[in-house]
Amino acid sequence: MTVEVEQQAIVTATFSRRMTVQLVQNGSAGARIKGKRLRPVCGDRVIVRPIPNEADWLITEVLSRNNELTRPDSRGQVEVLAANLTLLCVVVSETPEPDWFIVDRYLCAAELMRVAAAVVFNKSDIIRTRAARQVELAAFGKIGYPTLFCSAATGENLDELQRLLTGQTAIIVGQSGVGKSSLINCLIGDAGQKIADLSEASGEGKHTTVNSVMLALPVGGTVIDSPGVRDYAPAASTPADVLFGFREIARSGQFCKFANCQHLREPSCAVQAAVSAGDIDARRYESYRRLMNLSRRLAEKRGTAQQRAGAVRRDR
Ligand SMILES: Nc1nc2c(ncn2[C@@H]2O[C@H](COP(=O)(O)OP(=O)(O)OP(=O)(O)O)[C@@H](O)[C@H]2O)c(=O)[nH]1
Ligand SMILES: [Mg+2]
Ligand SMILES: [Zn+2]
Structure with missing residues (x-):
């Protein structure tokens, strides 16, 4: 006789209907979803139970969310990207050229979710005119968002970035190629998040990260690496x-x-x-x-x- 033991877990990665979950007692495991109705996303707290004779667990319930990061899908309906966040960290960089409108829209989403937000300018090592970039970033600092220049290449200000993320459930968002995965790899050491090859880096619209993945920070807290975007808008906003x-x-x-x-x-x-x-x-x-x-x-x-x-x- 198999004893079914339900337990709570957090969704740490989604690949269509396949998930990775972090079990409260048993570490990381693969999971499937019961039925067609449930749509767990990265950051969701879920109830799972073992599947007899399988390594996978079965997600039977998604617990209520504190908040959701959303965007409209192609039909204008709400698509949930991640849940239960405490910080939204928007990354821009010297290349690709920053799209500040995308930053504003992410900040708008953070306000609607009632979560804190920050703006991070990466690739400070290759900035051409620092003064001009400082003015652009200061527009966000002036209205109360933490901002910082940093570099995954030289390590500049990575201690500041780490301080910002410590103890949070943060999501790192932004255009493709700004260095989101590179920064996370610097903070986590062997996170092994795939980053764009140098030879590919100049090509715009490359999407190296294709699934959101939640990783634990050595200093405490978690960070979600997300796929880069060409555009972003919060869903269903009046x-x-x-x-x-x-x-x-x-x-x-x-x-x-x-x-x-x-x-x-x-x-x-x-x-x-x-x-x-x-x-x-x-x-x-x-x-x-x-x-x-x-x-x-x-x-x-x-x-x-x-x-x-x-x-x-x-x-x-
Ligand atoms: N010069 C410089 N290059 C960087 C820095 N950080 C990242 N890069 C390079 O930028 C390119 C893109 O880096 P990724 O970390 O893959 O960018 P991403 O934001 O995760 O991209 P997506 O996953 O497609 O959204 C790679 O070639 C990195 O080596 C930096 O601080 N300075
Ligand atoms: Mg990436
Ligand atoms: Zn008015």
Whole structure:
């Protein structure tokens, strides 16, 4: 007779329907998912039970999440990328050229998740004009996000990065090729996260990391290495969400004439005044306007999809 012993585990890697989990008592193991309904992601707390005569465990339940990092899938529906985070760390670098709009959108997602966020500029060893990069990064420091320059190649400021991540459940996100896996390998020693070959490094749009993987930091805490992106937007965000996602705009917006001001073209708008005065970064404001537009388009797309689904049901 086999005794079924359920226990709790954390999902540390996902490969379509195959998972790696960290068992509370038994270390790391492979796992399958019971049924088709459950969709565990990296960082999920799950209930698992042994499968008789197999090395794999069976995930029978996903416990409720503290938060979810999401993005819209191709149909405008919500896709969950990772769960139960405490820190979102956005990495940019000298090459590929930083896309600061992507950074803003990740920071917006962090605000919506109520998790802390930081902006890390990697490859400091090959920066051409440091002063210009410092100005770009300072826009985030000014509104309260920790920022730092570092280099996986020379080791500059890796102790700072380690301090930032200690004790957290952090996810490292950003464009492909900025050095996310390289930084993690520096912090974890033999993490063995595959990084792009030097010969391949100049090619844009390479995606060396293809699955999110959670790794334990020697100093305590965990870090999730995630696949690089070409673009990113938080899923299902309404105009109110977008506003909440830009902390300095939300703060300044309390002083607008109209309580429902969206800070786009309204009169007596404190945000537009603050942008003109240089108190709010003009590029961040442009980013806010773009994400407002995008959220409207996504809402329309979702609406159309729902209407279609409704029409099908009525036809039956
Ligand atoms: N000069 C320099 N090169 C670096 C540094 N960090 C990483 N690289 C190089 O940048 C390239 C990309 O590094 P990866 O660590 O694979 O980048 P990634 O962000 O994990 O990329 P994806 O997995 O595709 O998202 C590799 O050739 C690294 O050797 C750095 O600090 N300085
Ligand atoms: Mg990588
Ligand atoms: Zn306003």
